[in-house]
Amino acid sequence: MDCERARESLSARLDGDSPGVDPVEVEAHLGDCAGCRQWLESAHALTRYTRLGPAPLIADRTDDLVAAVLADRAARARG
16 A cells, blocks of 8 residues: 555544545554654644634624614615
8 A cells, every 4th residue: 555545544534534445454554654654643633633723713793793684674674
C-alpha cells in the first residue's frame, strides 16, 4: 500500500466514513511507515481541535433581525 492511499483511508476513518480498503492493510502500512504514523498523529490532533475547539465569537444581530421582521410585518399589514 502506498502512502497516499493509506492517508486517504485514515482520513476517511477519522471522519467516521468507510476507509474503502482493508483496515489490516492500513495498519500494516502504519507499522512500516513512520511518515504516515506522524501524518495520522497530526491529522488526529487537527480533527480533535476542530471538533472540540471553541466556537468563534460572532456579533449579536438579534435586535437587527427582530427589527427587520417587525418592519416586514408592518409593511405587509399596510400593503
